[in-house]
Amino acid sequence: MKFFIDTGNPGEIQAAKDMGVLDGVTTNPTLLARENKPYKELLAEICRITDGPVSAEVTAVDAAGMFKQGKDLAKIADNIVIKVPIIKDGVIAIKKLTSEGIKVNVTLCFSSTQALIAAKAGATFISPFVGRLDDISTSGMQLIEEIITIYDNFGFETEVLVASVRHSMHVVEAALMGADIVTMPFNVIEKLLNHPLTDIGLKKFLDDWAKVKK
Numbered sequence: 001m002k003f004f005i006d007t008g009n010p011g012e013i014q015a016a017k018d019m020g021v022l023d024g025v026t027t028n029p030t031l032l033a034r035e036n037k038p039y040k041e042l043l044a045e046i047c048r049i050t051d052g053p054v055s056a057e058v059t060a061v062d063a064a065g066m067f068k069q070g071k072d073l074a075k076i077a078d079n080i081v082i083k084v085p086i087i088k089d090g091v092i093a094i095k096k097l098t099s100e101g102i103k104v105n106v107t108l109c110f111s112s113t114q115a116l117i118a119a120k121a122g123a124t125f126i127s128p129f130v131g132r133l134d135d136i137s138t139s140g141m142q143l144i145e146e147i148i149t150i151y152d153n154f155g156f157e158t159e160v161l162v163a164s165v166r167h168s169m170h171v172v173e174a175a176l177m178g179a180d181i182v183t184m185p186f187n188v189i190e191k192l193l194n195h196p197l198t199d200i201g202l203k204k205f206l207d208d209w210a211k212v213k214k
Contacts, residue, residue, distance in 0.1 A: 001175050004052070004161070004183035008032040008042060012186040013049050019189070024052035026105070026127070026163065026183040028083065029059060040076055047077035055105045055125075057083035058093075066093035074102045081124060083107045086114045091121045098122035105161065112146040119156040125181070131164035140164070141173045148177055168192050 002023035005016045008031035016022040025046055032039045047054050054077070058069040070082040070093065081103040084090045094104050098121070105125040106118040110133060115126045128147060130140025147160055159180035165171060168191050174182050 001179060002052075002181040003189065004181055005189065006031070006163070006165070006183045006185050008035050008046070009186075010035075010042075010045050010049060013046055016186060016189055017049060021189065022050055022052065023181070024054065024183075025050055026055040026083075026161075028055075028057045028107070043073070043076050043080065047079055051079060053081045053103065053105075053125075054079055055081045055083045055107075057107065061085075061087065061089060063089040063092035063096070066090060067096045070097045070102060070104075071100070081105045083127075086118055091117060094118065094121040094123055098124070107163070110143070112143060112150055115147040115158075115160075116150055119151060119154075119158040123158045125159050125161040127161045127163040127183070129164035130162055130170055131166040133164075134166070141170065141177070144174060144179055145177050148179065 003021045004024040004026050005013055005022060006026045007013060008027045013025055032042055035042055043056050056073045058066045060066045060069050066084055073082055074080050082097055083105045084093050085108045086106050094106060097104050103124040105127055106123040107127045109115055109126055109128045115128065118126045128143050130144060133140035133143060144160065144162055151158060161181040161183060162174040162179045163183050165182055165184040165188055171182050171192060
């Protein structure tokens with residue numbers, strides 16, 4: 001399973017790369033706005049840090065506008081992937097962008113029918129938002145299971161990119177289900193390493209070592 005980091009912060013992206021676990025980056029307008037830099041310059045900087053896919057989201061809501069923005073964003077770097085919302089005009093834009101060889105990450109997916117439409121339109125990635133579904137007492141991970149089953153049934157090549165990840169168990173469940181990718185904030189990546197028995201065991205080893213006569 002591939003790990004993407006969900007951030008617009010170059011420092012966090014570099015830290016994930018230094019850990020050896022970075023396969024790609026997802027951004028959105030909110031994440032980029034937090035960095036208070038010109039967004040194209042920021043995206044170019046991110047693309048210099050990683051060779052993996054870097055998702056950049058359109059802000060237009062009409063098909064022509066999404067296509068125009070997507071074409072413009074794709075010029076920033078070869079590894080830019082265009083994020084498009086799963087709405088009717090978005091589906092039209094997905095088809096047009098992919099027909100020109102531009103990779104598309106379909107975002108704001110909350111149902112298996114939306115995921116099916118995205119795959120049929122040629123999406124490179126589908127991004128179901130599991131955390132936001134959990135927030136409204138709906139199982140986000142059940143949606144992931146449904147999408148994986150549907151894609152496997154028909155041999156769709158669209159990769160399942162689990163998004164809106166809030167904690168380590170989302171990552172574990174996604175891995176058990178066979179999701180292709182999980183994108184998560186840097187603090188969730190760090191939490192994947194945490195275990196109290198590791199901390200206790202390390203402390204004991206170091207305490208015992210301190211008693212060794214040198």
